[in-house]
Amino acid sequence: MADNFFLPQASLDTLFAALTGDGRRILAPTDRDGRTELNPVTSPGDVAKDYLQTILSAKEAAFPKVERLMSFSTGAGSVDLKDAEPSAVPTVLFGIRPCEASGFKALDAVFNWDTRDRFFNARMEALAVIGIGCTRKDDACFCTSVGGGPGSTSGSDILLTPVEGGFLAEVLTEKGKAMAALAPEAFKADPGLEKKVVEVPVAFDQPGLTKRLKDRFEDGIWVEQSLRCVGCGACAFVCPTCVCFDIVEEADAKGGHRLRTWDSCGGHMFTLHASGHNPRETQAQRWRQRVYHKFSYYPERYDMLGCVGCGKCTRACPVDMNLQEHLAEAAQA
Amino acid sequence: MTEPFEPKITAFVCNWCTYAGADLTGTSRIKYQSNVRVLRLPCTGRIDFMLLAKAFARGSDGVIVSGCHPNDCHYTSGNYHARRRWMIYRDLMDFMGIDTRRVTFSWVSAAEGARWAELVNEVTTSVRELGPYTEYKELALTGVE
Amino acid sequence: MDLREKSRQLLENGDVKAVIGYERGTMGARRPAFIRKAERADRLVFDEACAQNLATYLTRPEVRKLGRVAVAARPDTLRAILQLMAERQVKEENVLALAGDGTVELGTAQAIEEHLATCAKELPARDREILDRLSRMDRAQRWAFWQAELSRCVKCYACRNSCPMCYCGHCTMDCNRPQWVPVASHALGNLEYHMVRAMHLAGRCVECGDCGRACPVGIPIHLLTFNCEESVHLQFGQRAGASSKLDYALSTFRPDDKESFIR
């Protein structure tokens, strides 16, 4: 059960100072060169003023686009291996939206599925989330269709909801309490604030979709939908739940590193075998994989969806592959 | 006391003119600074622009690209193709803020042994003055968590 | 007569197997539409907001299999079609460009060339502004500008995959013997990727700007290819997409090409 407080706008300074004073890095949406993106900030003034969402998702706080797993060097007749240590700086993700906050669960499902991923877990342990509920939305948003909502507390340690003069602060977890404890003076007693967020209509029947997908694998709909897809990875790379990665080595004659980088199932090389055979040879198969992975395989395997309805993919897509629209179509008979 | 900075210079040369010219420098016992490492290719036409970029990525502080004078290409026109490629690539490097002072393009013929020594010395000295190309060397580690 | 009517006719008469045009998308956007049945032609729109270069689709295996297709073509699309013909990727008989308001049928390379002669090419104001800003910078500032911009790149390859000239099935980026460009999107990987992309488009870029438009993180990467294309044009006088006959600046030369930096 959450503890509710009133966090006056002016008290944000106090909170930020306390978090920074505690040695935490604060990552928040900023407005740089006309683009909303996550950056380290030190004061509330650095935070973007009027934003819907960042372009990229918050997943990079726990699953960066490039991270080093190990290093090696070659010497006289020998090779020295050295494990990398994740640079798990204590970090507060401030101001991300509830949809993205809930996305970490989908990442966690994969990174702790059979093997516990040392790098992801170290970063998650060091990570705390102060989400902000949504008072705005756009046509790409469909959180309510996938079990979330503009005021959902899932994934946040503290969820702020804008109210007159500040925020309604729901302190949700132990991590949240610990943060609140750093600046107790900032959190005032809740005078009985109303949690008012934007309304996001439900676009499709998700349980129906998941069920429908079971017998739609060979359907022509995937070809039709994907005709305009150019096969880039923009959707996957902005997605808060897309977890695919590639492992590469960068080396010269003297040594090198093993790196983990983001990857995307939309790319034609993703499933290409060394033999030249490609089990997902066409863009339609790759598009289908993206939909099935999120709405069929995730529920089967982890009992959750691989999509939080943030709509980032729709906004990022160069050819407007509107996910919500395609899903609605797929959910129909 | 710190050691004086010794730049790493990588040279891409064609087999028929500049490599032979550098051989002549040796035969003539003309001395030059030892910072340069020469990579031999058949023709300047073979010198992919990516080789230059990789040389910097590998930590070169300066790069020399050299081949046959116009009209003297062993393969008649490899150097003309190379020249065009460099004209465009150099513009692009400059546009992207890469330090073009660190790339020297030249024609050194098989007869110009002294010229090769002079070129290497000039480049080595000027790159030594420019200092290490730190900002490029740092790239491989920037953006890796 | 408009594009819808024209498309309906073409499909009904069996002149083309599909019309690649634009339709209304999310939040007022225009997006590519593949129309294969005459009755669906009503979805088509063709207005100023239709920016994407649809020539990109002509080299896709799925589209190649269709046979002859019609393409709603803006001038940059036409340039791309010519360049693709010059590079033997598109056959004259397999493409019908619908230019102007969408009703001007251009069925041959010659017709496209003639039509293009009437179209002016202008740099968008926003690009001009960035280029002016860059030209006032010194080298270190330009470096800082591009490093800041490229640090945003996640190598999603939206730029590459949107580009009509990036049709290579096996891109330099996909080469791993040797691994020319790092896979990772760290600063070096990003710099080399965009450098290679610009160089590989030098003399081939039709300057449609789709790469920049496609970039989800808003890097003005199209300026890199524009810069190369302009330096090709200024120094060699050639322009990509001017003709269906191959005249690639980097596989041709003049013995008297003038430069000032070779010692």
Add this chain to the structure above:
Amino acid sequence: MSRIGVFTCHCGENIGATVDCAKVAERTRNVPGVVHSVDYKYMCSDPGQSMIKEAIKEHGLTGVVVAACSPRMHEPTFRNAVEEAGLNPYLCEMANLREHCSWVHEKNDATTDKAADLIRVMVEKVKHNTPLHPIRVPVTKRALVLGGGIAGIQAALDIANAGHKVVLVEKSPSIGGHMSQLSETFPTLDCSQCILTPRMVEAARHPNITLMTYAELEKLEGFIGNFKATIRRKARQVDEKLCTGCGLCITKCPNKKIPDEFNEGLGKRSAIYVPFPQAVPNKPVIDKTNCTFYKSGKCKVCEKMCPTGAIRFDQQDELVTLDVGAIVLATGFKVMRTDKFPEYGYGKYADVIDGLQFERLASASGPTLGVMKRPSDGKEPETVVFVACSGSRDRAKGVPYCSKICCMYTAKHAMLYKHKMHHGKAYVFYMDIRSGGKDYDEFVRRAIEEDDVKYIRGRVSRIYEEDGQLIVKGADTLMGGEPVEIKADMVVLATAVQAQDGSEELAQKLHVSYDPYHFFAESHPKLKPVETNTAGIYLAGACQAPRDIPETVAQASGAAAKVAALFSRDELTREPVVAVVNRLPAPTFSYCVGCFLCQSACPYQAIEAEEIRGRDGTLIKTLAKVNAGLCQGCGTCVSTCRTKAIDIQGFSNEQIFAELMTL
């Protein structure tokens, strides 16, 4: 796993004095993949080579690096040695410790470090070397000689006498070329036709030579040893097999007023004609532009008169395709015509003639039967001015080069004139006298000293007509630029030697390079003077640059020797340093996308298209393919290829990349 052996050479003191070879060998031992590293005094000596061979066997080496002198010096030596030990020779590379290190740097640690680096680079390269095998291509032992002047005749005879078949193609109706027009030749003054015509006849009769006159090259495909030439045999309108050369048709032809090309327009010929009496073959052709029948549809007198019925008004051009292994280009030159000289009257003064016209005037078989008569009125010219360097060495005329032969033939002309008209006056205006050559300067001196030819050093600024005479205005620079004015009866301009018309087109057909003046370019100005940059195509005579007869003949024999050497083998072997387009299993087939940008970058036209078809014959993909016979291995295509589908053996992307990654 690589097993590399590294052999560091002291080269006596040459490397050893500056580089610590023992230390280098020691350090190299620690490089991954190196299983054997030694240093030795002289690696190229027999014991040195034996060390390598033994090590290959003993250590099972998969690659060898010899760190010694320049690969340009001893690469073949060590590759041979390696091959003798059973390893593919292309698995051996050299690190250049001598020319690029020990000879050019001081003795210190940095120099030793560099030596170790250079070795390291080659070790990494050699790890990526693959066994290569020489490329073998068959040779068609038949030569095509283009041009039937003295150059072509000589080349054809030499090749034929070496036992090979030759097809000699000449565009005009007879072989003989410019030499057949000359009266006498310098410096011996022997009669040109007397020495040439026996050669012409020999060429025609030679069992190994097929003559194709009145024919031109239409198209050339293929590559060294394997060319396919298409020859257009122009319609003579005369059946060569039936014609006996009796000449009755010529005698009876009603149109005899056509300016005669052989006599440089100084005589007339008929519409059916042989260019000159000694023509080979001595078979006429009908000049269709001037023949009455072709103009008006009536006449056919020749057909009626011909005793063998050899006239063929319906004969058409014929295209003949020949397989040939080598080509000799001997298409000769032209001279600049007098109409290119505004200062000398734009060619409108009949008595201002060029050197070739003078040859015809002086020739015993010429229009005047060798009697000195000027063209305008047939009067014997009492005073003749010869102007050397007419057009040559004159940028304004587009001929900055020296035409080389004019100094000599001008002296000859003046001499011939004086021999025919002892009382006449001969003046020569010249810039310099260039008479290098055996007996050449003596010849010029004879003209001046014995034949009293007046040499004036200076240029002629103007020539104009006045009272039936030509006023020649010039200056004598040896007299301080004093103006000179000579009233002459005839002026002979030694006009510039230029490339034959159509040279550029021909060069493009053959893919040989040419200079700015359209003379064909030799492969190397010193060491490959008869080769072109296209393997299997050779040069003879003035199509390459102005040449005199002895030089032309020498070069023709040189070209013939090259052809004979080529034909001495049944197949050619070539260094396998050539480009290849990668091939992969279906469904990829190759990374090549078939954009063919490499094709236009290739200086050798070595890139062809290859179609990949399915079992049912449908076209799946069109790929670039390198013709290993044509590829010279420059690698320009490699830098053009975006998909990295094309690569060059011996300098592959992987090899160069590996080298770079060690630095």
